[in-house]
Structure formats: C-alpha cells, structure tokens
Amino acid sequence: MKTVDFYFDYSSTNSYFAAFLLPDLCRKRGATVNWFPVHSAALFRVTGFDVMAMTPRKARYLWRDHQRYGEFTRLPFRKPSRFPIKTATALRATLMIPSLVGENPDDYTTAKICDFAQAVMRAYWERDADIADAATISRLAGELGIDREALLAAAGSDDARARLAAATERAIARGVFGVPTFVVGDEMFWGKDRLDFVERLLIGR
Amino acid sequence: MKTVDFYFDYSSTNSYFAAFLLPDLCRKRGATVNWFPVHSAALFRVTGFDVMAMTPRKARYLWRDHQRYGEFTRLPFRKPSRFPIKTATALRATLMIPSLVGENPDDYTTAKICDFAQAVMRAYWERDADIADAATISRLAGELGIDREALLAAAGSDDARARLAAATERAIARGVFGVPTFVVGDEMFWGKDRLDFVERLLIGR
Numbered sequence: 001m002k003t004v005d006f007y008f009d010y011s012s013t014n015s016y017f018a019a020f021l022l023p024d025l026c027r028k029r030g031a032t033v034n035w036f037p038v039h040s041a042a043l044f045r046v047t048g049f050d051v052m053a054m055t056p057r058k059a060r061y062l063w064r065d066h067q068r069y070g071e072f073t074r075l076p077f078r079k080p081s082r083f084p085i086k087t088a089t090a091l092r093a094t095l096m097i098p099s100l101v102g103e104n105p106d107d108y109t110t111a112k113i114c115d116f117a118q119a120v121m122r123a124y125w126e127r128d129a130d131i132a133d134a135a136t137i138s139r140l141a142g143e144l145g146i147d148r149e150a151l152l153a154a155a156g157s158d159d160a161r162a163r164l165a166a167a168t169e170r171a172i173a174r175g176v177f178g179v180p181t182f183v184v185g186d187e188m189f190w191g192k193d194r195l196d197f198v199e200r201l202l203i204g205r
Numbered sequence: 206m207k208t209v210d211f212y213f214d215y216s217s218t219n220s221y222f223a224a225f226l227l228p229d230l231c232r233k234r235g236a237t238v239n240w241f242p243v244h245s246a247a248l249f250r251v252t253g254f255d256v257m258a259m260t261p262r263k264a265r266y267l268w269r270d271h272q273r274y275g276e277f278t279r280l281p282f283r284k285p286s287r288f289p290i291k292t293a294t295a296l297r298a299t300l301m302i303p304s305l306v307g308e309n310p311d312d313y314t315t316a317k318i319c320d321f322a323q324a325v326m327r328a329y330w331e332r333d334a335d336i337a338d339a340a341t342i343s344r345l346a347g348e349l350g351i352d353r354e355a356l357l358a359a360a361g362s363d364d365a366r367a368r369l370a371a372a373t374e375r376a377i378a379r380g381v382f383g384v385p386t387f388v389v390g391d392e393m394f395w396g397k398d399r400l401d402f403v404e405r406l407l408i409g410r
Binding site for chain 2: 047048055057058060061064065068072175177178188189190191193194197200
C-alpha cells in the first residue's frame with residue numbers, strides 16, 4: 001500500500017482544504033495518509049522563506065480565492081477572525097493522539113489522528129474557534145472520546161515537544177519549504193493544487 | 206462572447222503554460238483572449254511584492270514541478286539557461302503587433318498577437334533562445350510574415366513604451382500582483398492552477 005506523507009499546519013488555509021481532500025483521495029486510491037504536523041514558523045526560520053509573505057493586495061485576492069475554493073469543494077470554509085494563530089499546542093496534541101488511544105506512539109497513520117486533525121481544522125476554519133487555547137483543543141479531543149486531562153498533559157510534555165521538533169526537522173530534511181506538502185516516494189508536491197498529481201502518481205499514471 | 210483578460214510576462218514559467226492552455230480552453234468554450242503583456246518588474250515595484258521571492262530550496266522544487274507539468278500537458282518545456290531574462294523589448298513588440306499587421310492598434314485579441322506571443326514563449330521556454338535580444342524578437346516576427354525592420358522600430362517607439370506602461374497600470378488598477386492572471390468580468394484568478402475555475406466561469410457553472 002502506498003503512503004502519502006502529509007506535512008501540514010493548522011494555520012494554513014490550504015492545509016485545511018488538503019486535510020479533507022487528501023484522505024478522500026487516498027481512500028479512493030487505496031493509499032494511506034501519514035499525518036505530519038509541522039510548526040511552519042519554525043520551518044520558515046530554517047528555510048529562510050515565508051510563503052505567507054503578503055501584501056494587502058495579495059491577501060485580498062487569497063481570501064476571495066479560498067472562498068471560491070470552498071464553494072467548489074463544498075467545504076464550509078469561513079474566514080477566521082483570528083489570523084494568523086498560534087498552533088503549537090494543537091500540533092503537539094496531534095502527535096500524542098496515537099499513544100493516548102493506546103496505539104503505537106510512532107504510527108501517524110492511525111484513523112484517530114485523521115479524526116482529530118479534521119476536528120481542529122473544522123473548529124478553526126469553519127466555526128472560528130480559538131484553537132490557540134488549550135481548552136478548545138482539549139474539548140475537541142473529548143468529543144472524540146479522548147481523555148481531556150490526559151491530552152492536555154501529553155500536549156505539554158517533553159515527548160510532544162520532541163515529536164513536533166522531529167516532524168519539523170523531517171520536513172526540512174525532505175526539502176519542504178511550505179505547507180501543505182505531500183511526499184510520495186521520492187516525489188514532493190507543494191500545495192493543494194497538486195493533489196491531482198498526487199492522485200495520478202498513486203494510480204501509476 | 207465572453208472575454209478573458211490575460212496578464213502575462215515572458216519571464217514567467219506559469220505564463221508560458223497559460224499562453225497555450227488558455228487559448229485552447231477559450232476556443233473550446235467560445236471565449237476570446239485579450240492579451241495584456243505586463244512588465245512584472247514594474248508591477249512588483251508598485252505592488253511591493255515579488256512573487257518570485259525565492260530560496261534555493263523552493264527554486265529546486267519549482268523546476269521539478271514545472272518539468273512534471275510539462276510532461277502532463279505535453280508541452281515541451283525546457284529550463285532555459287538564461288533566467289531570469291529581460292523582457293521589455295518582447296513585451297513592447299507584442300503590443301505593436303496589431304498596428305503592424307494593419308489591424309486596430311488597440312485590439313489585443315487579434316490572432317496575430319496570439320501567434321506572436323506563443324512564438325516568443327516557445328523560443329524561450331522550449332528552445333532556450335535569448336529573447337532579451339531584439340534580433341531574436343525580430344526574427345520570430347519575420348517567421349510570422351511581419352516586417353522585421355518595422356517591428357524593431359515599433360518596439361522601440363514611444364507608442365510601444367506608452368502601451369506597455371498602460372497595460373501594466375491597467376493590471377495594477379485591477380488588483381493584479383503576479384502573472385499569469387486572468388480576469389473575467391469582476392473575477393480575478395491568479396496562476397495557471399486556476400484555469401479550471403476560469404473554465405467553469407465561462408460555461409456558467
């Protein structure tokens with residue numbers, strides 16, 4: 001079974017779209033998603049490039065573009081009132097999900113990671129929730145049957161910090177410079193607009 | 206008949222792809238392309254944003270991405286040895302094509318502009334020609350039956366300079382911040398990756 005390494009951050013609009021489109025595509029094509037939360041602020045510090053570099057002119061366009069993309073995909077995207085937003089807690093929590101649900105702590109392909117990541121994405125990009133607040137993250141985990149207190153403790157642990165640093169370093173080592181990025185074998189694709197290329201690669205065309 | 210205003214520069218790889226994909230799409234959908242050469246260096250000076258802002262890491266990725274896109278579209282894209290390249294002469298020459306072929310000087314939808322722009326794109330992005338050299342531009346015009354000497358004179362004229370400044374100012378007034386950009390009615394789309402949105406708009410979906 002082919003695996004798609006999915007590097008993402010909750011603060012990235014295009015990661016939001018990819019977090020729903022990629023699992024659908026992989027389900028259809030019999031592939032597995034490997035969820036790699038990346039701290040994009042840390043990524044940009046190392047790679048020296050801020051893909052969010054923005055002017056009011058470009059920002060205006062991008063929000064309109066995202067709105068159109070939401071209409072096209074029927075994902076109920078809504079511009080959040082807090083933007084950008086701090087995501088470290090949410091990213092660290094994501095990486096602790098496997099161990100919290102009693103699975104292999106290093107297996108980032110588990111269904112529960114997908115559920116949790118999509119729940120965080122929906123909270124921020126559809127319902128304007130404050131995902132920088134640990135209470136929000138803990139509530140979302142609770143809704144998935146995960147122990148809220150255990151999640152909060154895990155998200156603040158040294159293990160979580162080490163895992164987030166490792167995921168971000170792995171991204172840097174692979175040549176990632178922005179999110180979302182998809183890696184299939186030796187091929188890297190940047191941006192939700194390359195999901196068609198990911199799909200063609202998965203079906204060997 | 207619907208019209209797509211196409212803002213482009215010869216120095217832009219994505220404009221190269223769009224210069225072939227957009228006319229095909231418009232032919233299929235009964236729409237007209239309005240060719241607006243834009244001096245992207247001048248555009249970036251005004252809009253304060255350089256979409257080409259680049260790190261070696263991102264540049265490496267983009268060339269691979271372009272190569273894959275060339276394979277997908279079957280356009281024989283080849284990384285040019287001179288990059289970036291000065292395009293002012295080629296852009297000014299393009300804007301003078303209508304008057305050189307005896308048509309309305311202000312009609313940028315004429316078939317000859319399409320032929321000429323595609324010839325310049327092919328020369329640079331497929332055959333590694335030096336399109337900063339006026340002799341190259343004049344030769345390409347000659348191959349289309351346009352008087353080479355007249356073209357050279359026209360490309361250096363005040364009229365050509367005024368037309369390029371006007372096209373670039375029109376782009377700025379419309380909110381353009383990069384190329385390729387497509388404008389249909391009130392909707393603006395940036396990047397060849399939005400041609401599917403342009404197509405859906407043209408067919409009213």
